[in-house]
Structure formats: structure tokens, C-alpha cells
Amino acid sequence: MKKALAILPLVLSMSVLANDPVWDGNTVELASEKLSEHAYAIYPTNAKELEKKGLPVATSGGFIVGEKGVLMIDTMLNKRLNAQAQDLIKLATDKPIVYAVNTSFHGDHSYGNMYLPEDTKIIQHENTKNYIDSHFEGDVKFMMQNFGEGRGIEDIKPTMADILVAKGSKVLVDLGGVTAELLDFGFAQTGGDLFVWEPESKTMWTGNPILTIAPAVPWLLDGHLLETLETLTKVYDFLPEDAKVVPGHGSVIGRDDVKWSLDYLTAVKTQVQAAIDEGLTVEQTVERVKLPEFSGYALYGWVHPSLNVPAAYKDLKGK
Template identity: 45%
Template sequence: MQKIISGLVILLLCFFINTNVYAQFPMPNHVPIWDANTVTLKLHKITANVYVVSPNTVENETTKGIPQATSAGFIVSEKGVLVIETLLSKKLYDQLYNLIRSVTDKPIVYAVNTSDHGDHCFGNYLLPKETIIIQNEFCKENLSKNYDNTKQFMIMLFGKDRGIEESVYRAADITISKNQNMKIDMGNGNIVEILNVGTAQSPADLFVYLKSPSGNVLWAGNPFIAESPAIPWLFDGYFLEPVNNLNKIYNMISDKDIVVPGHGRITNKAGIKYTIDYVEALKTNVENAVNKGLTLDETKKAVTMKEFDKGYELFNWLHFNFNVPNAYKDIKENGK
């Protein structure tokens, strides 16, 4: 057993020992959670050289609580293009690539993956061979050891025949270790800072923060999955460190910054406050339960947090199967 292995893959190893995978893993009400075969990506021009790419449904469906496919983006400079995310499948990658080519014919110099989840990185094998791939250090190590298991997990949640099976592992060229960052000068005062602040959803997280004279843009990835009514996906087995790091990122940005959630419409600092409010309330409630000596089952019954159940389709699946149990385990073992 490897010494370093993500909570996601720990789950996988348990699931695939038994061929009845669906019986072992708490599944959402419907699979696929979103259908990669039907997603149409749309280009959003932020400034002259900065673009967000997201599903064309995000404006109408995010606030209705309907889970959305992965958002991406790119920045154009005289040196070339920096791409954020390569998405789940060839069909989605090709849409992203064509949107880039609708704007510029400059080479794709950099590609950043903000997570080791396949919907953020499974398109890496389709990148031009000269493109430099940047990942969190843990992300590279985990994918290098567990790519096939990660693919099977993604198929379980997002369905067969969605292009996941065709993905081939391609190693990152540059990695960023925990509590480190990397800055890339894109010219004309545009500085891209790529941050590894530690686990904010999983140990593989990166944040991409463009600081620009025209305004700052944060690609927030899975840690800030979408604005209300979405709640965070804390199923990678961590809680206390994510609470601290979510606050760290939230406090780092300004009210004027543009925020691109991992799976929702373009928003701002106020738009991701719901995630902060949820994890802080969850922490307080579970701490109280632990202090009272409640068991996990008793805690699940007590910590319903109905004030945050505002219509997100995945609320019950995430809150009761992952968020509460992981908070309970982490607080009981490591809380003060």
C-alpha cells in the first residue's frame, strides 16, 4: 500500500475489492450526476485576454441547485496560452480547444489542473506534446499510481461511454508542493499565481489566481464548487484542514475579484460565502455533538442543517454520507 494515497482512492480500493461497486458506495439519486455527452460549453470574455469556459446551462441552473459540469478557462499572452483544466473527455476537450482557437492561434504553452478528479485532468493526453502541464505535487503522485482506479470511480459517478474509458495517463511536467506557489508572467501586468495551500477539498487542490490591471480572476476549482444552494463535496476524507484553507482563500481575495467556481456560474466573493458559512456551521454543530458524546449515527440525526438545504439536488447525498461523517471523524480525532 502506498504511503501517500488520497481519500478518493482509499475509497476506491475498498470498493473494487468487491465487484458490487454500487452497493459499496453511497450513490446519488441519479447517475450520471451530469452527462458529459450532452454538455455544450460556452465562452465568456472577461477581459481582452482572459476567458472563462463553462456549460451553457450554468446561468439558468446553478441557483436552481442542478449540478453542473466542470468550468475551465484560458489566458492569452504574446508568449502563448495558459489553459485551466482539460476536462473529462475528448468531446469536452475538443469543445474547449475549439473555443480557444476561436480567439487565438497561439500555442498552448501551459495547462493547469486544479484537481486529480478526472473531470479536471482526463483531457491532458490530448494536449499538444509541447504543452507544459502543471499540477499539485500530490496530484501527480496520486494519478501516476492510481489512474485506472480514478477512471473507474469517475465512470461510476458519471457513467459509461462518456469518453472516460479512452483517457490515457500523461504525467505533469511541473508540480507545486504544499504551501508553495508558482508565478507566471503573462505580460502586460498579468501575473498568474498558482497556489497549493494544502487540502481545501482534496490533497490535490490548486487555485489559479490571475492578478491583472483589468481585474483579478480566481479559478476556485472543486473547493468552491458553486454558489448557493450548492454545498461543498467533502468526500475525499478531510474536514478541518479544508475549513482552514477555504477561509484562507476566501480572505485572500477582494470583493471586486471575479470567481470561477469549479461547477457553477461566474460569481464573486459574496457568491462563495455560502460555502464558508456551511463549513463553519458544520464545524460548530459537529463539535457540539462530539462534546456531548454523540455517536456518528446520533450526530447525523442531530446535525441536519436544514437551513442550508435550499434545493441543491445533492444535498442529502453529500451532507449525510460524506460531510458529516468526515467532519465527525476529523473533529473527534484531531479537534481541540
């Protein structure tokens, strides 16, 4: 079963894309939305239109403004998008970007680090730093396959983190009059996943583990169905009823919208387990577990049978 996961990046590059990138880092336009006195979301101007049709949306992020300065959440794919995000911050405040946090190592959330002001302190989960230290070259190749050449990915150099969040821990960032909480709820997509919580406005930034509203479903790129489900359940339980959630790839959503991703992963778990109990092979399980009620997502025809079901099968079989 090891083989099945080893070929996943190749599967992604061949089947999702054919020739076109999932979204184009040369054309995406970002906008910000003020959520409270201190909290802002950043997401693509076409997010609301695309997400309700189940079409992929470029990266979302945001920032928190305090008296001492700004915490930027995710630094985007390339120079162009990072500059747009920095311009949106400048429109909202003249305070400097004191910190920037990456919700994961994924390039669309971290490649912009190198374009930040020199004084900005970069914060990452320790596993994200470890991944970048050991996989950077391969990661850039993978990102170029999936997001295209000529999108500025060629220029990216790894940027060292200044502050690391240890596994299972929580870091409080005092921005002056407002505190950001950087939380590790467990393995969510990469094992180096950080969630950002601003308690006063009850806003959470999730990064990739929650992509956007239905019908988009999570991508188990690194496997671990059971841990992902456990982690996202913790996140859901953590959120108050009236929380605002800035997902990894969409506009601002609510706690109820997060439930969709949980329901999908729960359905995958139940049905794949049933197939294993009947003695089905992974191919037979993919054939059996189609879950048409979740199939409205444009990338479902790849992400469900080629990625999520095999990942669930391996995880459940191995437990």
C-alpha cells in the same frame, strides 16, 4: 472510524447516481466568457439555469492569454469536452496553448490532458501527480461509475505532468504581458489543490473546492473538514472585494458567493462538535445535524448526511 471513509466512493456511486450520471459528458455544451483583456471563463451553457436551482453543473475552467501563448485552466472530462474548450480558446486567440494546469486530479479537471497539443506543458500540484501515479486505474473506475460508460472515460490514459508545484508553494507563469499565479492555499478537497489567480483582472479559478453559488455545498470527499475550512478562509481573505471567481462547477461568481460555502462548513463544524461534546455516535450525529437552511442543493440528501457530517465527525473526534 477508518471504515466510514473507506466506503465513501461506494456510497457515492450507489446513492448519487442510481443509473444516471451526475451530468452527461456526451451532451454538455461549453461556452466562454471574456472577463478582461487576458482572462476568460469557460462553463456549461446551462450553468446559470442549473446552479440557481441547486442542480449539479458540469465542469468549469478557463484560460489566460498572453503575448507568448495561452494557459488553459482544467482540461475537462473527455475528448469531446476538451475539444470544445480548445475550440473556445481558438475563437479567442491564435496563440498556442503553452501550458495547461489541473486544479486537482479529479478526472473532470484532468482527463483531457491527453488530448492537448504535444508541446503543451502540463502543470500539477505534486500531490496530484502522486495520486495519479498510484491511483489512476481505481480513479478511472470510480469516474465511470459516477459519470457513466460510453462517455469517453474508457479511453483515458494518465498524462505525466511537465511542471510540478511543490506543497505550500506558489508558481508564477509569465505568459507575456500577463502573469498567472498558481497557488497552494493548503488542503481544499484533495490535498493537491491549485487555485489560479490573475492579478490584473482580479480573477480566481478555484476548481472543485468552490462548486458554485448557493445552495451548492462543498463535498468533503477526502474528509479534512478543519483543513478545508482553514484553506477556504485563506482563499476568501485573499480575494479582493471586487474579485471575479470562476468556480469548479458553475458560472462566474463574486467573493460574497464564496462565503456561502464557508458558512456551511462552519455550521457543520459547530454542530458536529456540539454533538461530539454530548457523546453522540456518528449515526446519532447524522440524525441530529440536518442544517435545513443549507438543504436547497439537489445532492444535499446524499452529500450532507452520507459524506460531510461523517467526515466532520471523524475529523473533529480525531483532533
